[in-house]
Amino acid sequence: AQSVTQLGSHVSVSEGALVLLRCNYSSSVPPYLFWYVQYPNQGLQLLLKYTSAATLVKGINGFEAEFKKSETSFHLTKPSAHMSDAAEYFCAVTLNSGYSTLTFGKGTMLLVSP
Amino acid sequence: EAQVTQNPRYLITVTGKKLTVTCSQNMNHEYMSWYRQDPGLGLRQIYYSMNVEVTDKGDVPEGYKVSRKEKRNFPLILESPSPNQTSLYFCASSSRPNTEAFFGQGTRLTVV
Numbered sequence: 001a002q003s004v005t006q007l008g009s010h011v012s013v014s015e016g017a018l019v020l021l022r023c024n025y026s027s028s029v030p031p032y033l034f035w036y037v038q039y040p041n042q043g044l045q046l047l048l049k050y051t052s053a054a055t056l057v058k059g060i061n062g063f064e065a066e067f068k069k070s071e072t073s074f075h076l077t078k079p080s081a082h083m084s085d086a087a088e089y090f091c092a093v094t095l096n097s098g099y100s101t102l103t104f105g106k107g108t109m110l111l112v113s114p
Numbered sequence: 115e116a117q118v119t120q121n122p123r124y125l126i127t128v129t130g131k132k133l134t135v136t137c138s139q140n141m142n143h144e145y146m147s148w149y150r151q152d153p154g155l156g157l158r159q160i161y162y163s164m165n166v167e168v169t170d171k172g173d174v175p176e177g178y179k180v181s182r183k184e185k186r187n188f189p190l191i192l193e194s195p196s197p198n199q200t201s202l203y204f205c206a207s208s209s210r211p212n213t214e215a216f217f218g219q220g221t222r223l224t225v226v
Contacts, residue, residue, distance in 0.1 A: 009154065032212055043118075043204060043217035044157075090156065094212040101147070101172070101211045106156035 002027040004093045006105035014113050019063075019078040021108050023091035026072065033074040034092040034102070035065055044090060050074060052096055061085070086112045116141045120205050120218035127195055127225055135190045135221050137205030145208045146188040147172065147215075148180065150201040157204065162211070163188055195225040 007022040025031055032051045036044040048059025055067040065076045074091060091105040118139045127133055139146065147162035149172075159172030163182040177199055179191040188207075192199060202222050206215040 034214070036217075041220075043219045044206075044215075045217070046214050049214060096212065101159060101162060102215060104149075104157040106154060 002031060002093045002095060002100070002103050004091050004103060004105040006089075006091050006108050008108055009106065010109045010111060012111040012113065013081045015083055016080050019076070019081045019085065019110065021076040021089050021091075021110065023065075023074045023076065023105060024072050025074060025091075025093045027093060027095060030096050032094045032096050033065075033067060034094075035059065035063070035074075035076050036090045036092060036104075038088045038090065038107075040087070047076070047089070081110075081112050083112050083114065086110055116216065118205055118207050118216050118218040120203075120221050123219060123221060125221060125223050127223070129196055129225055130194050132191070132193050133195060133223075134192075135203060135205075135223070137188045137190065137218060138186050139188075139205075139207040139216070140186065141207060141209075141216065142185065143207040143209050143216075144185070145211050146182070147206050148178070148188070148190050149204045149206065150174065151204060151220075152201050160190070160203075164211075192223075195223075197225045199223065200225050 003026045005024045034049045035047040048057045050067045058064045063078045092102045094100045144165045148160040149157040158174045161180040163169045205218040208215045
């Protein structure tokens, strides 16, 4: 079984500041990891994914995440926040074998102030 | 355009009145699933389907039914809705369960 924990239900940053959203996972076998973003009144959209290739993964809109096996983490970062980044972000984990389904974290709401 | 389409987007109904939320995908995906999203709880899987006529329970299946008679469609059925099923529902599809999931726009259901 796998699980994911997102630290902080809400994160507030100023425009131009570093964005750091934390995700820790638990998995019995090597995982696949995903970050999704949900804008108001919309479905979830894939930001980036780790599928056992490069540990530093670049996604859309300037976001990136680094897979750290020793820390069981997959934190999402962006060097400079923009007002349009305000949204809810979900980390998800699955296994890289068999027919394992996605397990989502509880989400982190990113608030960006001018 | 590749997409997952859910209908309706918004629905208000009364306790006990059967309803169906439709979901259709045009990507020829084998795997489809339903989630509900509640504040502070994230997304929880209700049911999933590996292929036509193959469905199984997710984490919170009570009070829901699904069917998969065609590859592209995966309707969610609430035979006797109750107020605790008031939620935001998402349908998703992917080529396999552990690959990128494509989500519909969501259905906001209110049961009074």
